[in-house]
Amino acid sequence: MxxxxxxxxxxxxxxxxxxxxxxxxxLFVILPSTxxxxxxxxxxxxxxxxxxxxxxxxxxxxxPGYDVAEVAVEGPIARDGGGGRFPSTPGTTPADDIVEQIDxxxxxxxxxxxxxxxxxxxxxxxxxxDIRLAAMRFDGPTIAYATDVCASxxxxxxxxxxxxxxxxxxxxxxxxxxxxxxxxxxxxxxxGLSYERFAAGEYKDAGTALKEIDEDERAYLxxxxxxxxxxxxxxxxxxxxxxxxxxxxTEARIYLGEQAxxxxxxxxxxxxxxxxxxxxxxxxxxxxxxxxxxxxxPLMARVGAGAQTVAYxxxxxxxGFADERGFRLRx
Numbered sequence: 001m002x003x004x005x006x007x008x009x010x011x012x013x014x015x016x017x018x019x020x021x022x023x024x025x026x027l028f029v030i031l032p033s034t035x036x037x038x039x040x041x042x043x044x045x046x047x048x049x050x051x052x053x054x055x056x057x058x059x060x061x062x063x064p065g066y067d068v069a070e071v072a073v074e075g076p077i078a079r080d081g082g083g084g085r086f087p088s089t090p091g092t093t094p095a096d097d098i099v100e101q102i103d104x105x106x107x108x109x110x111x112x113x114x115x116x117x118x119x120x121x122x123x124x125x126x127x128x129x130d131i132r133l134a135a136m137r138f139d140g141p142t143i144a145y146a147t148d149v150c151a152s153x154x155x156x157x158x159x160x161x162x163x164x165x166x167x168x169x170x171x172x173x174x175x176x177x178x179x180x181x182x183x184x185x186x187x188x189x190x191x192g193l194s195y196e197r198f199a200a201g202e203y204k205d206a207g208t209a210l211k212e213i214d215e216d217e218r219a220y221l222x223x224x225x226x227x228x229x230x231x232x233x234x235x236x237x238x239x240x241x242x243x244x245x246x247x248x249x250t251e252a253r254i255y256l257g258e259q260a261x262x263x264x265x266x267x268x269x270x271x272x273x274x275x276x277x278x279x280x281x282x283x284x285x286x287x288x289x290x291x292x293x294x295x296x297x298p299l300m301a302r303v304g305a306g307a308q309t310v311a312y313x314x315x316x317x318x319x320g321f322a323d324e325r326g327f328r329l330r331x
Contacts, residue, residue: 020051066291068279069105070115073098073131077123077153095127097295102134105293113141113279115290116161122152122174125228132160132235141282145275146170146266151254155265156232159239163267165275166257172265175236176252177229179221184209240265 080094105111116135122128135142135157144150144158146166151174158164166172188194188210195210206217213221237244242264250265260266268274280288 020047023047023051066110066289067283067285068113068115068276068288068290069108069111070117070290070292071098071101071105072117072119072292072294073154073157074117074119077120077128077131077157079124079127094295095124095130099130099134101293101295102131102138106134106138111140111291111293112283113143113288114138114161115275115279116142116144116157117147118144118150118154118158119147120151120154121149122154122156124153128153128156129235132157132239135160141279143275143279145272146172146257152176156235159236161239164240164265165268165270166260166266167271168256168258168269170257170260170266171254172257172260173250173254174252175232175247175250177225177232179225181207181213181221182209183212185212 077095079096102114102116105114114135135144142161142163144161144164146154146158146164147170149171150158150164150166151171155173155175164172185195193210195208197205197211199205203217203220205211206220207213233244233247236242236247250263255263255265257266257269261269268278270278276288276290280286
């Protein structure tokens with residue numbers, strides 16, 4: 001069935017092509033002499049093609065022909081998309097860009113629902129929470145869809161959506177936090193290095209790799225991890241309507257989609273087509289049309305991202321808080 005949006009787009013494209021073709025004929029065929037006349041037809045056709053493209057862009061802006069916005073979160077979650085602490089992966093997008101696309105979809109009157117595609121092992125804490133908050137701000141149905149992996153920071157984000165869907169073989173969970181530091185004090189001693197402290201504040205250099213950590217510092221750093229873990233559990237409990245003790249009892253395990261569904265960690269199992277059918281029912285239309293909202297990335301950034309890969313263990317997750325002295329926190 002041809003919609004009014006399709007007809008409107010076609011009319012604008014045809015009219016635009018004719019207008020630019022006429023301009024091209026006048027400029028390159030009728031007015032100029034000899035050389036221009038020889039090349040006139042080619043240039044006129046080229047002008048017509050440019051006109052069709054411009055008219056097509058105008059048509060899509062006036063008659064967008066979509067009612068669902070899709071934003072993808074792929075790869076490790078970081079503020080800068082992995083350019084700093086984490087190497088970037090194909091498809092990785094900076095968290096701020098993801099938030100921007102969700103907000104742009106929220107401001108778009110044509111986007112009546114949000115489909116948040118998740119394929120991530122997790123990442124930094126605050127950027128993950130920023131994406132979750134952006135999803136919660138969206139004025140309309142929001143469905144998070146786990147493809148291959150929705151672990152840790154990905155699950156944190158999903159807790160801000162109305163529903164979480166997954167495939168039977170999707171990896172879901174890892175609701176936990178991990179902190180790490182490198183202890184290089186023995187190595188430093190072997191090569192003749194020593195750590196001399198100049199700091200104001202007892203815990204300013206807690207976790208520094210070149211010195212042994214004492215029990216007070218260990219308790220302090222473990223307390224930071226515990227605080228983030230409590231926050232993680234609170235977010236999931238509120239967003240997913242799960243009991244905090246049940247979440248703790250998962251002990252940051254990962255589950256396949258079917259098992260996650262049985263545990264109520266996932267709302268529905270289904271394919272992308274199933275999700276679109278559900279959204280069509282919610283929006284009361286025969287079928288939905290999905291528009292991908294993606295940030296514009298420079299060519300070299302796309303090439304660089306495509307040339308790199310990164311491997312993450314199944315339990316790798318929210319890697320967020322790290323002080324400048326080398327203490328790293330991941331969930």
